[in-house]
Amino acid sequence: xxxxxxxxxxxxxxxxxxxxxxxxxxxxxxxxxxxxxxxxxxxxxxxxxxxxxxxxxxxxxxxxxxxxxxxxxxxxxxxxxxxxxxxxxxxxxxxxxxxxxxxxxxxxxxxxxxxxxxxxxxxxxxxxxxxxxxxxxxxxxxxxxxxxxxxxxxxxxxxxxxxxxxxxxxxxxxxxxxxxxxxxxxxxxxxxxxxxxxxxxxxxxxxxxxxxxxxxxxxxxxxxxxxxxxxxxxxxxxxxxxxxxxxxxxxxxxxxxxxxxxxxxxxxxxxxxxxxxxxxxxxxxxxxxxxxxxxxxxxxxxxxxxx
Numbered sequence: 001x002x003x004x005x006x007x008x009x010x011x012x013x014x015x016x017x018x019x020x021x022x023x024x025x026x027x028x029x030x031x032x033x034x035x036x037x038x039x040x041x042x043x044x045x046x047x048x049x050x051x052x053x054x055x056x057x058x059x060x061x062x063x064x065x066x067x068x069x070x071x072x073x074x075x076x077x078x079x080x081x082x083x084x085x086x087x088x089x090x091x092x093x094x095x096x097x098x099x100x101x102x103x104x105x106x107x108x109x110x111x112x113x114x115x116x117x118x119x120x121x122x123x124x125x126x127x128x129x130x131x132x133x134x135x136x137x138x139x140x141x142x143x144x145x146x147x148x149x150x151x152x153x154x155x156x157x158x159x160x161x162x163x164x165x166x167x168x169x170x171x172x173x174x175x176x177x178x179x180x181x182x183x184x185x186x187x188x189x190x191x192x193x194x195x196x197x198x199x200x201x202x203x204x205x206x207x208x209x210x211x212x213x214x215x216x217x218x219x220x221x222x223x224x225x226x227x228x229x230x231x232x233x234x235x236x237x238x239x240x241x242x243x244x245x246x247x248x249x250x251x252x253x254x255x256x257x258x259x260x261x262x263x264x265x266x267x268x269x270x271x272x273x274x275x276x277x278x279x280x281x282x283x284x285x286x287x288x289x290x291x292x293x294x295x296x297x298x299x300x301x302x303x304x305x306x307x
Contacts, residue, residue, distance in 0.1 A: 009262075009306035012269045015222075017307045018051025018079055019044050019279040021059055023295060025286035027126070029058030033285035037061070038070075045074040047295035053117070053278055054081040057104050064110035071111065079115060079276045080165070080221065081108035086121035087148030088141040088173060094148070101152065105160040115221050115276065116162045117195050118152065120145070120172040122242075129241035137173050145173070146186035153191045165195035165221035168204070171242040175204040177211075184215055194218045197280065199225025199251055202259050203232060203242075209259070212267040222268060222277040224302075226257030243284075251282040253294050254301050262305050269306075277307065 024040045025033070037060050044052055052071070054060055061067045071078060081104040085097050105116055124131045137145065153164045166183070168174045174183050180201070184194065196219055198208045212219055228250055235245045254261055268275055279298055283291065 009304065010266075010269075012265055012306040014269050014272065014274050015265060015277045015307050016051055016079070016274065017049065017224075017277050017279070017299070017302055018053070019047070019049045019295060019299075020053040021055030022053075022280040022282060022284075023298075024291040025283045026055050026059055027284040029056045031285075034059075035288045035291075039288070041070060041074050041076065043292045044295065045076055047292060048299040049279075049295070050075060050077060051079045051276060051278065052076050053079060054104070054108065054111075054113070056082070057100075057107070062103075062107055064107060067107070067111050078108065078111045078113040079278060080113050080117050081105065081115075082117045082119065082167075084119050084121060085148075085152065087152065088120070088137055088145040090141075090144045091148075094151075097148075097152070098155065101156065102159070105156055105162055109160045109162060114162060116156055116160075116164045117167050117221065118149070118164050119167045119169050120174050122169075122171050123173060124171055124241055126171070126243045129243055135173070141173075142182065142186065146183065150188055150191050157191075163193055163220055165193045167195040167197055167200075167223070168206075169197065169200050170203045170245075175200075177204075177206045180206065180211070181215075184218055189217055192218075193220025195221040195223060197223035197225055198259055198261065198264055199223070199227050199257075199280070199282070202227045203235075203245075203250065207259070208264045209267050212264070212271070216267075216271050219268065219271060219275065222264075222275055223280045224254070224261055224264075224277050225280050225282070226252055226254050226259070226261070228252040228257050246282045246284060253281060254279075254298055261302070265305050265307055
């Protein structure tokens with residue numbers, strides 16, 4: 001054996017890597033600042049990914065037959081759909097919530113997806129950055145959030161056979177280590193899983209490897225993302241909202257930021273369960289020619305990690 005040869009990483013055979021419209025600057029179903037959906041599908045396949053998420057409902061075709069044809073001929077498969085919820089507002093929002101969850105869940109199941117990523121409502125507007133409500137929940141609102149999420153998990157499982165994965169996210173009420181722990185401790189582990197987004201968790205001061213060690217049985221899904229520490233320091237100093245922070249470049253191309261993804265992937269592999277690990281690099285808005293080269297490099301980097 002040549003001692004100077006680079007070490008070959010252990011294969012991460014429980015990790016299924018993919019990407020998402022978010023890595024192509026897509027945040028909304030229809031926005032002139034975003035590239036067309038056909039180009040996203042062409043380029044995510046060209047970059048070497050097999051799995052994708054649906055992104056915002058209505059960006060990709062919502063007819064299941066058409067979407068299966070468009071993804072299939074590019075060698076792509078769907079891992080999950082995404083929904084936003086405001087369950088902390090109590091039972092009064094249930095019917096409205098279920099209406100939008102059901103349409104995403106139905107499409108996700110119809111095209112072979114297995115998960116539904118659930119993002120809590122933003123407490124400030126992601127376009128204007130204007131505050132929409134208090135950044136802190138009351139005890140009653142925490143109860144509404146926990147019980148509503150369990151109800152949602154049961155309904156999604158029973159109606160569509162999907163697993164929900166709640167996504168801690170900047171500028172939402174499930175963000176910091178303390179709030180993530182509070183949410184997990186308040187919900188049933190057998191019903192409510194977590195989507196660990198490494199970038200958002202670092203943005204909010206959390207340690208992804210520690211979270212996996214402490215709450216490993218709750219990890220149902222991964223988003224792979226990194227934060228630029230220098231930009232984050234400026235964001236924290238000035239209290240910059242998440243939308244403007246993204247435009248400032250707070251989410252960066254791996255492996256240029258934090259957290260290091262190698263130990264995160266190794267810890268996830270150590271859980272001994274199959275996990276999707278979907279690359280997301282928030283870049284809204286971005287020049288149309290920017291995402292593909294980054295996606296190629298990111299996919300190559302993840303191969304060096306064993307994924």
